[in-house]
Every structure is written in C-alpha cells, then in structure tokens.
Amino acid sequence: MKPNLFKFIVSIELFTLFGIIALTWISSHYGTTLFSLLNISSIHSPAVSQNTESSGSGSSQNTNSENNSDGGDFIKWVDFQVTSEAMNDAYQYDLKSHDTDTPIDWVCLLAVLGVKYGGDFKNYKSSDMSAIADKILNKESTLEEITKDMKHYDYYNEAYHAVLGGFVGTYQISSEQTDLNSDLTKRNSDNNNTENVILNKVNHNDSNKNSTGNNTDNASFNKVNNNKTDSMKTTYGLKAFSPIAKGFPYTDYDDFGTSRSFGYRRQHLGHDMMGQIGTPIIAVESGYVECLGWNRYGGWRIGIRSFDKKRYYYYAHLRQNFPYNKALKEGSVVTAGDVIGYMGHTGYSDKENVNNIDIIHLHFGLQLIFDESQKDGNSEIWISCYELARFLSQNRSETVKDEATKEWHRTQNLIDPAVENYIQNASQNNTN
Secondary structure, three states: OOHHHHHHHHHHHHHHHHHHHHHHHHHHHHOOOHHHHHHHHOOOOOOOOOOOOOOOOOOOOOOOOOOOOOOOOOOOOOOOEOOHHHHHHHHHHHHHHOOOOOOOOHHHHHHHHHHHHOOEOOOOOHHHHHHHHHHHHOOOOOHHHHHOOOOOHHHHHHHHHHHHOOOEEEEEEEOOOOOHHHHOOOOOOOOOOOEEEEEOOOEOOHHHHOOOOOOOEEEEEOOOEOOOHHHEEEEEEEOOOOOEOOOOOOEEOOOOOOEEOOOOOEEOOOEEEEOOOOOEEEOOOOEEEEEEEEEOOOEEEEEEEEOOOOEEEEEEOEOOOOOEOOOOOOOOEEOOOOEEEEEEOOEOOOOOOOEOOOOOEEEEEEEEOOOHHHOOOOOOEEEOOHHHHHHHOOOOOOEEEEOOOOEEEEOOOEEOHHHHHHHHHHHHHHHO
8 A cells, every 4th residue: 555545544544533422422421422413503404305105195105305405494303312311300390380470481491401511312311401490490580691601502492392392281171981872972063164073072062062162163072061160170291192092002112213125215204103993092192183093004083282382293004994083084183182083093095994004003204394385295204103192101091882883982181271272263263
C-alpha cells in the first residue's frame, strides 16, 4: 500500500474515533444521544414512512404526496420512547398536585426529562423526576424557570402532548354498574344534515337529551337513565383505556418496526396484542370514526380520530362476519371505554371477510398528525404503542354481553366533556 494512501486511511479512522469520543462526551454531559441529535435536527424535514396495514386509506402501495417539504412549521417526526414507569410516575405527580396551588402537568414533566435523556428513557430514574417535581411542589422553582434555557423543550412538549394530550382530565362516571337489559335504548332525531352515533351517552333529563339540537342525527346505545345527578361521580384522572376489555386475557411484546412481507417488504408500524376470538376491543380515547371497513392488510379495521385531530387510533384484524359494534359507521362519535369491535384474525387478502392471519390478535396503531398533509403518504408518523399499552393496562373497561344482540357493552357509563363539546360545536356549525 502506498504511504500516502495509508496515511489518508489512518487519518479518516482517527477522525472517526475522535468524533465518537466527542459524541460520547456530549451524551454523558447533556443526556443527548446521537440518535436524538439526528432526530431533533430532522424535525423540520419530511419523514419517510411506509404505507402498511396501519394505513387508513387502504392503499396497497406507497403514495406520493406533497407534504410542504419546502415549508410548513410543524413537527415532521416523533420517536416516542417514554417508558410506562415514567408515564405512571408523572401521572401520579399530576394527580397529587391537581387540587393544589402548584399543579403539575404530567406531560410537561415528561417533556423536561425528554430533554434530559434526548428522548431515550431506557435509563429512566424516578429520582430524576422527583427532583424536578419536588422543586415545583415545594415552590422552589416553576416549570417556566426550569425550562427557560432548555433548547429542545418546546419540541418534546408539543410531541408528547400530541401523544398523551387526551389521556388525563375531568370526567363523570356512574357510581354503580348499569343494568344493560333495562337500560339499552336507541334514540334517533329526524335531521339528515349530520349523522353522529353516540355510544353510552347519558340521558340526565329531557333538556339534556335534546341539547345537541335538531341538526344532528344521534343514535344512542347503552344509554343510562340517570335522572338523579348523584348517580354520576365527577373525578379527575386517567380517562383513556386499554384497547382490551377487562377480564379478557392477552399477551404482547414490543414488536414495533419488525419486518412484514405480505404485499411488499415493510416495517410493522403498530403493536400486536394476542388474545381470543371475540374479545371486546375498546376505544382508547374519545373521538369520531374516520375510517371503517376492509383493508387488504388490516382486514376489518376501524380508524378513530381524536377531537383535536392530533391522534389517529387504528384497530385492525377484527373478527370475521361480526367485526364491529353494529351501531358504528363513519362519522360515529365514541366515548373512551366504549366497545367498538371484536378481536379476530382477518386480513392479508384482497377478498373481504377472509381470515388469512395465522395468529388471533389486535393490531393497535397510533398515528400522530401535526398537519393534515401527514395523514396519508410518505410523511406518516406512527409511534410504538408497547409502553402506552402497558401504561393503559391499569384502566380496562369492564363489559357485559347482551345475549339478544350478541353485542358487548361497557358496564359503567362515562361522560367525557370532550364528547359533549364536540357534539355541541357540530350542532352549532350545522345551524350556521
């Protein structure tokens, strides 16, 4: 080998070595990994993803779309690596401080640690969180003071709120289990301008019953006649649910990003939860049905959009012949904890209603949408739901079967203000 060439190769190797040492030093002193540096620097660059069984559009190939690649001030990528332990610790601080003069937003607390860890919570320590929370609770500092010099705090705060923004809040829940057989009713108004299906909407009195006006076609299922207001308890806490109903066994593991080959080779952009045929599938968060029907990859599937439009929940491989709650259709409004469908193994077929999936399971996916251009195509943002599923396992909706209809329904009614506000706004928009 020529001396000059040898020197050139050695120089490159030394340069690379020094670069690795420098990045290691940065990571140890600032909690920033190489991955997160690349991730943060690319938040204003188009993200490339593959249109898989998680796609609500049903397209079998990647679609090209103009996603404001030359502009658009919105987040282009999120790698959600917050552990269930960290989420639960932050949530407990939120609950603890809620009725005090120093309330702590649990998502903001996670965002602070997101900066510290560079988004990677694999080395999470509860002492790191308590150090921050205790300063706020003891009035030694404020969140604003703690974060004022954090360069990437705004990014993590927005990204984590996009994931967890609808999980915690004030809601009302029935203090007793409902009598399904006596309370199952259906209500329809006579206007055809808008059609909303409201699951588990509580009928407090006649005035509330018609509060959405005559411009909305509402069908109400599992309605509870709660004429006594004391039958409902107002509380603050976790109002998002596990996608698997209480009492039904399931197994899962972290399979996000693993390889799939049906149709074309791609990544698995969801979380598989294995269980039994017919296991009731639960709406994780309140929202409206944006997509319902057959997809060659996901089989019978439901896509539910959060009211703030930041989250798109995808439930796939639902049961053959009887995949959904029969009341559901596109545009239906659901409340967190409602039964929306049933576990199966449909999919991997161009022909509808075919069981071509070997293992019975729910494919549970969560897509983040900061701009509508990210909804379909190469800029889709799907995150791992494994740790989310673990966190949500503490809140599983209890259900009961109606033998007459073979449907499963929740046993406790829940009033989510987000649902009420959405219906009210829809009614006003229709009136205008």
